Amino acid sequence: MAVSAINIPKGSQISPATERVYHQTNLIGDWKGTWKNSSSPVEFKVVNIRGSQATVEYTHDGHTERGIGSVDGATVSFGNVTIGTKNGSVAALEFSSGTATKQAVLNK
Numbered sequence: 001m002a003v004s005a006i007n008i009p010k011g012s013q014i015s016p017a018t019e020r021v022y023h024q025t026n027l028i029g030d031w032k033g034t035w036k037n038s039s040s041p042v043e044f045k046v047v048n049i050r051g052s053q054a055t056v057e058y059t060h061d062g063h064t065e066r067g068i069g070s071v072d073g074a075t076v077s078f079g080n081v082t083i084g085t086k087n088g089s090v091a092a093l094e095f096s097s098g099t100a101t102k103q104a105v106l107n108k
Contacts, residue, residue, distance in 0.1 A: 011048040022074040026088030033106035042104050044083050
């Protein structure tokens, strides 16, 4: 049985086993869309994944936040925001703080 190579984006360190199970490379990239309730633009960029951490940029309401998010399986969380994707082309984004929540569908 041949083992296929896994293409991991530059700067990322994803274990082959984790990639096979969760396809974390699908999360890496620039995601853009609009909030469902307000139609205002929202963007989430996963720059790289290194183990259980991800370098991210989150743009909303006209300003950008940059930092380190946490990776859990097929999702990345940064503060009150969580993003996940199954296919690498469409992602679900949720902001949750207390009882307030907002959702968005993002595309690469």
